[in-house]
Amino acid sequence: MLSEANIINQLKMAFPNYIGDDAAVLPFSKTEHYVITKDLLIESVHFNCHYYDPVSLANKCLQVNLSDLAAMGATPRYIVLGLSIPSHYQDTLPIFLNAFTTACQRANVELIGGDTTRSPDKLFISVTAIGTANIQQIKYRTGAKPGDVLCVAGSLGYAHLGLQALEANTEGLTLFKDHFLNPSARIAEGRWLAAQKGVTAMMDLSDGLLIDTERLCQCSQVAGIIDCDTFLPSKEFDSACKALACTPLNAQLTGGEDYSLLITMTPTTYHDLNTTFQAQFGYPLTKIGLIEKGDGVILMQHQQRLSREAFKPFSQFGELS
Amino acid sequence: MLSEANIINQLKMAFPNYIGDDAAVLPFSKTEHYVITKDLLIESVHFNCHYYDPVSLANKCLQVNLSDLAAMGATPRYIVLGLSIPSHYQDTLPIFLNAFTTACQRANVELIGGDTTRSPDKLFISVTAIGTANIQQIKYRTGAKPGDVLCVAGSLGYAHLGLQALEANTEGLTLFKDHFLNPSARIAEGRWLAAQKGVTAMMDLSDGLLIDTERLCQCSQVAGIIDCDTFLPSKEFDSACKALACTPLNAQLTGGEDYSLLITMTPTTYHDLNTTFQAQFGYPLTKIGLIEKGDGVILMQHQQRLSREAFKPFSQFGELS
Numbered sequence: 094m095l096s097e098a099n100i101i102n103q104l105k106m107a108f109p110n111y112i113g114d115d116a117a118v119l120p121f122s123k124t125e126h127y128v129i130t131k132d133l134l135i136e137s138v139h140f141n142c143h144y145y146d147p148v149s150l151a152n153k154c155l156q157v158n159l160s161d162l163a164a165m166g167a168t169p170r171y172i173v174l175g176l177s178i179p180s181h182y183q184d185t186l187p188i189f190l191n192a193f194t195t196a197c198q199r200a201n202v203e204l205i206g207g208d209t210t211r212s213p214d215k216l217f218i219s220v221t222a223i224g225t226a227n228i229q230q231i232k233y234r235t236g237a238k239p240g241d242v243l244c245v246a247g248s249l250g251y252a253h254l255g256l257q258a259l260e261a262n263t264e265g266l267t268l269f270k271d272h273f274l275n276p277s278a279r280i281a282e283g284r285w286l287a288a289q290k291g292v293t294a295m296m297d298l299s300d301g302l303l304i305d306t307e308r309l310c311q312c313s314q315v316a317g318i319i320d321c322d323t324f325l326p327s328k329e330f331d332s333a334c335k336a337l338a339c340t341p342l343n344a345q346l347t348g349g350e351d352y353s354l355l356i357t358m359t360p361t362t363y364h365d366l367n368t369t370f371q372a373q374f375g376y377p378l379t380k381i382g383l384i385e386k387g388d389g390v391i392l393m394q395h396q397q398r399l400s401r402e403a404f405k406p407f408s409q410f411g412e413l414s
Numbered sequence: 415m416l417s418e419a420n421i422i423n424q425l426k427m428a429f430p431n432y433i434g435d436d437a438a439v440l441p442f443s444k445t446e447h448y449v450i451t452k453d454l455l456i457e458s459v460h461f462n463c464h465y466y467d468p469v470s471l472a473n474k475c476l477q478v479n480l481s482d483l484a485a486m487g488a489t490p491r492y493i494v495l496g497l498s499i500p501s502h503y504q505d506t507l508p509i510f511l512n513a514f515t516t517a518c519q520r521a522n523v524e525l526i527g528g529d530t531t532r533s534p535d536k537l538f539i540s541v542t543a544i545g546t547a548n549i550q551q552i553k554y555r556t557g558a559k560p561g562d563v564l565c566v567a568g569s570l571g572y573a574h575l576g577l578q579a580l581e582a583n584t585e586g587l588t589l590f591k592d593h594f595l596n597p598s599a600r601i602a603e604g605r606w607l608a609a610q611k612g613v614t615a616m617m618d619l620s621d622g623l624l625i626d627t628e629r630l631c632q633c634s635q636v637a638g639i640i641d642c643d644t645f646l647p648s649k650e651f652d653s654a655c656k657a658l659a660c661t662p663l664n665a666q667l668t669g670g671e672d673y674s675l676l677i678t679m680t681p682t683t684y685h686d687l688n689t690t691f692q693a694q695f696g697y698p699l700t701k702i703g704l705i706e707k708g709d710g711v712i713l714m715q716h717q718q719r720l721s722r723e724a725f726k727p728f729s730q731f732g733e734l735s
Contacts, residue, residue, distance in 0.1 A: 097530050100511060104495075104525055107515040111492075111526035119492065119526070119544070121442065131494045131527065131542060137534040138498070171432075171440065173452045174425075175496075175540045177459070190421060194428040204429040205438035206452065209418050212536075213458040219496045219529075219540035221452060223440070 113312055114234050115161040115296050116224075126231060128224045130161035132299075136179075136216040144259045147185045149274045150218075151192035157299065158222035159200060159278035160352040164297040166232045166287020167224030169280065172197055174207035175219035182216050200280075230287045232295040237313035237357040241293050243382040244363070246282050246354040246370070248272060249302055249324065250341070253348025257337045266333050276352045282374055283354060291362025296355050301347040302381075303404050305355055307390045313357075316387030321346075321394040323381045346392070346404045357384055434633055435555050436482040436617050437545075447552060449545045451482035453620075457500075457537040465580045468506045470595045471539075472513035478620065479543035480521060480599035481673040485618035487553045487608020488545030490601065493518055495528035496540035503537050521601075551608045553616040558634035558678040562614050564703040565684070567603050567675040567691070569593060570623055570645065571662070574669025578658045587654050597673045603695055604675060612683025617676050622668040623702075624725050626676055628711050634678075637708030642667075642715040644702045667713070667725045678705055 105112045116130035134154050136142060142150075159169050174193065178186055197204050202222070237243075255273030258266040279297075286292050294313055298305050302319070310317040326334070326341040334341045356378065358366060367378045382393075392399040426433045437451035455475050457463060463471075480490045495514065499507060518525055523543070558564075576594030579587040600618075607613050615634055619626050623640070631638040647655070647662040655662045677699065679687060688699045703714075713720040 100497075100507070100530050103508070103511055104515065104528075107519070108525040111524060114527075117492070117494070117526035119448075127440075127448070129494060129527065129542075129544075131496050131529050131540070133496045133498055133529045133531050133538075133540065135498050135531055135533060135538070138531055171438070173438070173450060173542060175452050175454045176421075177454055177456050177538065186421070187424070190424050194425065198428070203432060204425055205432035205440070206435075206450065207425075208452050208454045208540075209421050210454050210456055210459055212456060215534055215536070217454075217456070217498060217538045217540075219452070219454065219538075221450075221494060221542045223450075 115164040116167070118231065121225060124228060125225045126228055128162055128165045128167040128226050128231070129221065130158055131219065131221045132157045132161065134218040141260070142182065142216065145274065147189040148192040151189050152196045153274065153276060154218050154220050155193065155196045155200060156276050156278045157352065158220045159280060160276070160297040160299065162222055162224035163278045163280045163283030164232070164295050164354060165226055166230050166283050166295065167226035168284060169200055169202045169222060169224045171205045171223040172202050173205060173221040176207070176209045177212035177217035178209065179212040179214050179216055226287070232287045232292060234294055234296050234309045234312035236294040237309060237315050237384045238293055239315055239384055239386045240360055241357040241384040242360050242363045242380055243306070243317055243319070243384060244356045244358065244378040244380050245298070245302070246279060246286070246356060246376070246378050247298070248351050248353055249298070250330070250344035250348035250351070252276065252350040253344050254330070254333045254337055256350065257339070258333070261337065263336060266336065268329065269333055273350060276350065278352060279354050285370070285373065286354065286356055289358070289362070289366055291358045291366055292356055293359065294357045298351050298353045298355050300349045302355070303346040303390060309355060309357070310384070310388065310390060314388065316385045317382060317390040318385055319382040319390060319392050321392055321399065323379065343404060436485040437488070439552065442546060445549060446546045447549055449483055449486045449488040449547050449552070450542065451479055452540065452542045453478045453482065455539040462581070463503065463537065466595065468510035469513040472510050473517045474595065474597060475539050475541050476514065476517045476521060477597050477599045478673065479541045480601060481597070481618040481620065483543055483545035484599045484601045484604030485553070485616050485675060486547055487551050487604050487616065488547035489605060490521055490523045490543060490545045492526045492544040493523050494526060494542040497528070497530045498533035498538035499530065500533040500535050500537055547608070553608045553613060555615055555617050555630045555633035557615040558630060558636050558705045559614055560636055560705055560707045561681055562678040562705040563681050563684045563701055564627070564638055564640070564705060565677045565679065565699040565701050566619070566623070567600060567607070567677060567697070567699050568619070569672050569674055570619070571651070571665035571669040571672070573597065573671040574665050575651070575654045575658055577671065578660070579654070582658065584657060587657065589650065590654055594671060597671065599673060600675050606691070606694065607675065607677055610679070610683070610687055612680045612687055613677055614680065615678040619672050619674045619676050621670045623676070624667040624711060630676060630678070631709065631711055635709065637706045638703060638711040639706055640703040640711060640713050642713055642720065644700065664725060
C-alpha cells in the first residue's frame with residue numbers, strides 16, 4: 094500500500110518546483126503572486142452528515158481552504174467548487190449552497206466556477222481556493238533556521254476532541270465540537286505575521302502539531318524541539334480528555350483540524366511580536382519549542398525525551414501543495 | 415430535487431461575474447489571462463474500474479480538463495490533483511500516479527499541488543487545470559451572433575457508444591470504446607481557432623451536442639438551428655447503434671464525452687477557415703447549423719422540425735465554470 098507521504102513524494106519527484114507547501118504559488122504581477130490550494134472533504138472520512146448541519150459544513154469546506162491561504166500570508170480572492178452529490182443529500186443541497194454562498198460573501202471571495210455531479214452514495218466536496226500575496230511577504234515552509242522559536246497561534250487538540258465527541262455521540266463538550274464543526278481560517282493573523290520580517294516560516298495545522306511540525310522541519314531541513322511542558326491544558330480540556338478516554342498530550346500533539354498557525358521566528362523578535370500580536374488579536378503566539386540543526390522532531394517533557402512512536406497521527410489527510 | 419442547471423443558476427445569481435463558461439478567467443499580465451477549470455470524475459458515475467485501466471483513466475482525468483482550456487483557446491500550464499482513494503484502488507494507485515505524471519509531462523503541464531485522502535468505497539478524482547490565454551484571442555460562449563455558422567470539430571456520439579458498449583460488456587466496437595476511454599483535448603485546434611477573428615464563440619462538447627448547443631445559445635442570447643441532415647453516420651456508426659439498440663441521431667445529439675469543439679463563426683469566414691483547418695489538422699470543421707435571433711435550439715431534419723423532447727441527455731455532468 095502506498096502511504097500518503099509516499100504519494101506526495103512520488104509526485105514531488107516528478108514535479109519538484111511547486112509541491113511541498115500549504116499552497117502553490119503562481120506568477121501574477123510585479124508585486125503579487127497568486128496562491129492556490131485544494132482540499133477535499135469526504136463524507137464518512139472527514140465528517141458524517143448526521144452531526145454536520147449543512148450550514149456549518151459549507152462554511153468548513155471554505156475555511157479549511159482559506160486556512161491554507163492564511164498560512165502563506167495570502168488574501169483569499171476566488172473559489173472553485175466541486176460537488177458530487179448523493180441522493181440522500183439532494184433535499185439538503187439548497188441549504189448547503191445558500192450557506193456556501195453566504196460564507197464566500199462573508200470571506201469576500203468570489204465563486205468563479207466548478208463542477209457538479211451525482212455521487213453513488215457519499216458526499217464529496219472539492220474546493221480550490223485562490224488568493225493573492227505580496228511577493229516580498231509570502232511565507233513558505235522552507236524558511237525556518239536553527240535558533241528560531243517555534244510558536245502556535247490558536248488551539249491544539251480542541252477540534253480532535255470535538256470530533257471524537259461527535260463520533261461517539263457524547264453529550265456536552267460543546268466548546269470542542271464547535272472547534273471541529275466551525276473552524277475559522279486565521280486570515281488576518283496570517284497576513285499580519287507574513288508582513289513581519291522576523292517570521293521565517295509558516296503553515297497551518299490541519300493534521301496535528303507533531304506531523305505538521307515534522308513537515309515544516311523537513312521542508313526547512315532543520316530539527317524541531319517541541320517542549321511539551323509549554324502545553325497547559327485547561328480544566329475543561331483535561332475533563333474532556335477523561336470523558337473521551339484519551340490523554341491531553343496525545344490530543345495536543347496528534348489531533349488535527351484546529352487550523353491554528355504554526356510559525357517560526359527569529360528569537361530576538363519573539364517578545365515584541367507576541368506582545369503586538371496579543372494586543373491586536375486577543376490571544377498569544379504560544380512559544381512551544383525551538384528549531385535546531387538536524388532533522389526530525391524531538392519531543393521533550395520534564396527534561397526527558399519522549400518517544401515519537403507513542404504519538405501516531407489520527408488523520409488521513411495529505412496535502413500535495 | 416435540485417437539478418444541476420438549478421444549482422448552477424443558484425450560484426450564478428450570487429456570483430454573476432465568472433460562472434457560465436468552460437473555464438473562469440482571472441487577470442494575469444497585460445497580454446494574457448489565466449484560465450481555470452475543474453472537472454470531477456467519480457467511480458460508478460463517470461466510469462467503472464473493471465473496464466478502465468489506470469493508465470487510460472489517468473490520461474482521461476487530465477484530458478477532460480485540458481479540453482475546457484482548449485475551448486477557451488488557452489495553453490495548459492498547471493494542474494492541481496485531488497484524489498480520494500478507496501482500499502480497492504490502493505494497489506493500482508502507483509500505476510495511476512505514474513500515468514498521470516507521464517500524461518502531464520506529455521501535455522507540458524506542471525502538477526503544482528493537491529490533496530489526497532482515503533475514500534469509503536469509490537474512487538473520486540478532482541482535477542483543476544490552469545492555462546494562459548491571449549487576452550485578445552480568448553473565446554467565450556457569449557459571442558455567437560445571428561447569421562453565424564455553427565460547426566463541430568471532432569466526432570459526435572462515438573464516446574457515448576463506447577461507454578454503452580463497455581457498460582454492457584459488448585465485445586468489439588473498439589473504435590468507440592477508445593473514443594470514450596482515451597479522449598484527447600483539442601488544444602492545438604482550440605488555440606488555432608481562438609486566433610481566428612471570424613470565430614465568435616467556442617465551447618467543448620462534454621455533455622452532448624444538443625444540451626451544449628443550448629448552453630452556448632443561452633450564453634449568447636441567440637437561437638441555434640441544428641440541421642440533422644448534416645450528420646452522416648458511417649456504416650460502422652450505424653452498425654454500432656444497432657448492436658447497442660439506439661438510434662444514430664440520438665447518439666449524435668445527446669451522447670456526451672466526445673470532447674469535440676463546438677464553434678460559431680461569421681458566415682463569410684467559414685469556407686476559408688474550414689479549408690485551412692482541414693489542411694492543418696486533417697479533419698474538417700463540420701458545418702451543422704446556423705445561429706439566428708431568438709432563444710433555444712431547433713432541430714431540423716428533412717425540412718421538418720423535430721421535437722426536442724425526444725432527445726433527453728444521458729449525462730449527469732454539470733459545469734459551473
